[in-house]
Amino acid sequence: AWGPGPRASQALTLCxxxxxxxxxxxAPSVDDIRALxxxxxxxxxxxxxxxxxxxxxxxxxxxKLAKGI
Incomplete structure (x- = not known):
């Protein structure tokens, strides 16, 4: 797969x-990142x-990526 770009990390951080x-x-938690x-x-x-x-x-x-967090 082609990985997400910088805008994806910005969107994930904002969410x-x-x-x-x-x-x-x-402050957000690891659970927030996994859920979103x-x-x-x-x-x-x-x-x-x-x-x-x-x-x-x-x-x-x-x-698979979310499991690794």
Missing amino acids: DRARALYDGRL AEPVLQHRMALTFAARAEGTSVRDVVA
């Missing part, structure tokens, strides 16, 4: 901060031809 504030916290990684990063990544041929989805790639 994490917003979620933390919504929950009454001043898929919806934020899913449309900011593209699969290579080889990944598509193997049946891999962007959702699979993002889920």
